[in-house]
Amino acid sequence: MAEYEGLGDExxxxxxxxxxxxxxxxFYERYSTQVFSLARFMLRNEAIAEEITQEVFLxxxxxxxxxxxxxxxxxxxxxSVTHHRVIDHVRAAKRARDSTDRMAKDLSSLQPVYQVHxxxxxxxxxxxxxxxxxxxxxxxxxxxxxxxSYFEGYSQSEIxxxxxxxxxxxxxxxxxxxxxxxxxxxxSATP
Amino acid sequence: MMDxxxxxxxxxxYALDALEPEEGRRVEEHFEGCDWCSGLVRTHLEVAAxxxxxxxxxxxPKRVLAGIVKRAVPxxxxxxxxxxxxxxxxxxxPATILAAFLYAAAPxxxxxxxxxxxxxxxxxxxxxxxxxxxxxxxxxxxxxQQDNDALSGELSQLMDENSRMAAQVSKLNDDSSMVxxxxxxxxRLSEENTVVTAEVTELVSGNKTLSQQMDALTVxxxxxxxxxxxxxxxxxxxxxxxxxxxxxxxQPGAEAQGSLMLNFDREWGIFVATGxxxxxxTHQYDIWMSAGDREYYVGALAIDETGWGVAYLAPDHAMAxxxxxxxxxxxxxxxxxxxxxxxxxxxxxxxxxxxxxx
Numbered sequence: 001m002a003e004y005e006g007l008g009d010e011x012x013x014x015x016x017x018x019x020x021x022x023x024x025x026x027f028y029e030r031y032s033t034q035v036f037s038l039a040r041f042m043l044r045n046e047a048i049a050e051e052i053t054q055e056v057f058l059x060x061x062x063x064x065x066x067x068x069x070x071x072x073x074x075x076x077x078x079x080s081v082t083h084h085r086v087i088d089h090v091r092a093a094k095r096a097r098d099s100t101d102r103m104a105k106d107l108s109s110l111q112p113v114y115q116v117h118x119x120x121x122x123x124x125x126x127x128x129x130x131x132x133x134x135x136x137x138x139x140x141x142x143x144x145x146x147x148x149s150y151f152e153g154y155s156q157s158e159i160x161x162x163x164x165x166x167x168x169x170x171x172x173x174x175x176x177x178x179x180x181x182x183x184x185x186x187x188s189a190t191p
Numbered sequence: 192m193m194d195x196x197x198x199x200x201x202x203x204x205y206a207l208d209a210l211e212p213e214e215g216r217r218v219e220e221h222f223e224g225c226d227w228c229s230g231l232v233r234t235h236l237e238v239a240a241x242x243x244x245x246x247x248x249x250x251x252p253k254r255v256l257a258g259i260v261k262r263a264v265p266x267x268x269x270x271x272x273x274x275x276x277x278x279x280x281x282x283x284x285p286a287t288i289l290a291a292f293l294y295a296a297a298p299x300x301x302x303x304x305x306x307x308x309x310x311x312x313x314x315x316x317x318x319x320x321x322x323x324x325x326x327x328x329x330x331x332x333x334x335x336q337q338d339n340d341a342l343s344g345e346l347s348q349l350m351d352e353n354s355r356m357a358a359q360v361s362k363l364n365d366d367s368s369m370v371x372x373x374x375x376x377x378x379r380l381s382e383e384n385t386v387v388t389a390e391v392t393e394l395v396s397g398n399k400t401l402s403q404q405m406d407a408l409t410v411x412x413x414x415x416x417x418x419x420x421x422x423x424x425x426x427x428x429x430x431x432x433x434x435x436x437x438x439x440x441x442q443p444g445a446e447a448q449g450s451l452m453l454n455f456d457r458e459w460g461i462f463v464a465t466g467x468x469x470x471x472x473t474h475q476y477d478i479w480m481s482a483g484d485r486e487y488y489v490g491a492l493a494i495d496e497t498g499w500g501v502a503y504l505a506p507d508h509a510m511a512x513x514x515x516x517x518x519x520x521x522x523x524x525x526x527x528x529x530x531x532x533x534x535x536x537x538x539x540x541x542x543x544x545x546x547x548x549x
Contacts, residue, residue: 003327011324018328019265028259033250034243041246053251054258061263070226072233079240080206087208131244149209150242156209171204178203182238 009074017064024061031075032057035082042086042151052089056082083150090153134184142177145170193221198228206235421501424461428452434547439464439516439539447498449518449537453510453544460504464518464537467498475523476500479531481515482508488527492518513541 004012004026015023035056039049059081067077135143148154148162156174160167198221204210205218222229428434431454439449446466453460462478470476476492487506494500506513517535521528 007323007327008320011320014324015327020327020331021260021263024263025256025260028256032255033248034240036251036255037246037248038243040249050251050255053255054262057259058262061259070229070233071222072236073240076233076236076240079243080236083208083239083243127241128244128246128248131241135242135245146207146242149204149207150239151246154209155211156204157211159209171200174207174209175200175203178206178235178238181242182234185238185241 010069013060013064013067013074016061017067024057027060027074028057031078035078038079038082039086042153043089048089052082052085055085087153094153131185134181137184138177138180142173142180145173146177146181149174193217195221195225195228198225199231202228202232202235205232206239418501421461421503424503425452425463425501428454428461429547432548435544436547437539437541437544439518439537441537445536447537449539451504451516451539451544452547453541455510458505458510460510462492462502462504462516464492464494464500465498467492467494467500467518467536469494469496469498470520473523474520476518476536477521477528477531478502478504479517479519479535480504480506480513482512483514486515486531488529488531489516510541515540 004015004023007015007023007026009027009030012023012027016027032053036049036053039052040046043049043052056078060078067074071077072080135146138146144163145159148159149156154162156170157167159165160170163170198218201210201214201218205215208215210218222232429452433454433456435453435455437451437453439451441447441449447464447468448466449462449464451460451462464476467476476494478489478492479486480489481487487508489504489506490502492500492502515538517531517538519531519533519535521532
C-alpha cells in the first residue's frame with residue numbers, strides 16, 4: 001500500500017480501472033472520511049451513511065474506466081457521485097414527508113449543522129474550518145440557498161417555493177454565492 | 192439543445208445538484224459536446240467537493256472498507272479514459288483573438304515558448320506518474336505470472352492425485368464386489384449354522400437323556416454285581432463245614448426276619464434280612480455289634496423294594512469277642528456314626544449261634 005502513496009488520484013483511478021484492489025483501498029483511505037461525513041451530515045443517519053459510502057466506492061470500482069478527467073478531478077467526481085446518491089435518499093425521504101411539514105421547516109436549524117463544536121475538532125480539520133469561515137463571509141441570502149441546495153437537497157424550484165422568492169432570484173443567489181466560494185477556495189489553496 | 196450561455200448560468204446549480212432532473216440531464220448532454228462548459232463544471236464540482244468539508248469530519252467504521260473489499264469482485268476492465276488534457280474554451284471570439292495577435296505577436300511568441308516549456312514539464316511529470324503506474328502494473332503482472340506458475344504446479348499435482356484416487360476408487364469397487372460375495376456367503380453360513388445349532392441342541396438333549404439312562408444302568412449294574420457277589424458269598428458259606436447260623440428277633444407284629452451266618456475260622460459273616468419296611472430317602476438301616484460294654488457300627492444294610500437285604504460282615508475285632516448284633520433305623524450320614532440313636536428292629540445274641548451242619 002505504501003507504494004501507492006506517491007501516486008496521484010488519476011493514476012490510482014487508472015489502476016482501479018484495471019482491477020487493482022490495493023489502489024481502491026488507497027483511494028478509500030484518502031477520501032472515505034469526506035464521503036462518509038457528507039452522507040452522515042446530510043442524512044443524520046450513520047447506518048445509511050455507511051451504506052452509501054460502500055455504494056459510492058463500489059461504483060468507483062465498477063465505473064473507474066468511465067472516469068473522464070475533462071469533467072473534473074477524481075475527488076470532484078467522487079464527491080459528486082456521493083452527493084447524487086445522498087440527494088436521491090434525501091428526496092425519496094422528502095417525498096414521503098408531508099409537504100406542509102417541509103414548508104414549515106425552521107431555516108435557522110441549518111445554522112448549527114456546520115458549526116465547529118470543539119477546539120480539538122477544529123485543529124484536526126483545518127480545511128473544514130476554512131470552508132466554514134468562507135461560508136460565513138457570504139451574504140446571508142446566498143449562504144442560505146447554498147446550504148439548502150447542497151446540504152438539504154432542495155432543488156432551485158423548491159427553494160424558491162420555500163423562501164417565497166422568484167426562481168430567477170434563487171438562481172442568481174446560487175450563482176453569485178458559488179462564484180465567491182470559488183474565489184475564496186482558490187485563495188486558500190494558494191500558498 | 193442548450194446553448195453555452197444558458198449552461199454557464201446554471202452550472203453552479205448543477206454542481207450543487209439543485210437542478211430539476213430533466214434539466215440536469217440536458218446539461219449533461221451539452222457537456223458531451225462542449226469542452227468549454229465541461230471545464231467550467233469541473234471547476235464548480237471542485238467547489239462543491241470542497242464545500243462538503245463543512246460537514247463534521249468523521250472516518251467511517253472499519254467494517255465499511257471490509258464490506259467494499261468483499262463485494263468488489265473483479266470486473267472486466269473497460270478501456271481507460273485517456274489522460275486529462277488541458278481544456279480550451281470552445282467558444283471563439285475571432286475579433287479579440289486577431290487583435291491580440293496583431294498587437295502582441297512578440298509576447299505571444301514568448302508565451303508560446305513558455306507554454307511549450309510548461310507543457311513539457313507537465314508532460315514530464317505525467318510521464319513520471321505513468322512510469323510509476325507502469326512499474327506497479329509490471330510488478331503485478333510478474334506476481335500474477337508467479338501465481339500462475341504456482342497454480343500450474345498445483346494443478347499438475349492435483350491431476351496426479353486425481354489419477355491415484357480414481358485407481359483407488361476402481362480397486363474399492365472391486366473390493367466392494369468381493370465384500371458383497373463374502374456377505375452372501377456369510378449369510379448362507381449363518382443360516383446353516385442356525386440349522387446345525389438346532390441339531391446340536393437336539394443331540395445334546397438326546398445325549399443328556401442317554402447319559403441319565405447310562406447312569407441308571409450303571410447303578411443297576413453295580414447293584415446287580417453286589418447282589419451276585421453276595422449270592423456267591425452265601426453259596427460259598429453254605430459249602431463250608433464249620434459255618435454257624437442263628438435267627439434274629441423282630442419287634443412284635445413286624446414281618447421282618449433276619450439270619451446271620453458266621454465262620455469263626457475266617458472271621459467274617461453274612462447278614463440276611465427280609466420283610467423290612469421301606470424307609471424314606473432320608474433314612475437307612477444300620478447294623479451294630481457289641482463287644483464288652485461297647486457297641487460298634489458294622490455297616491449299612493441296603494434293601495430292595497421287596498424289603499430284602501444282604502450285608503457282608505468283616506468287623507474290626509475277632510468274631511468271638513462280640514456278644515450281640517442288631518439293626519436300627521438311622522438318618523443317612525456321610526461318615527460312620529459313633530453310636531446308634533434308635534431301638535433295634537432286628538436283634539439277637541451271638542450266644543445263640545449253632546453249627547449249620549451239626
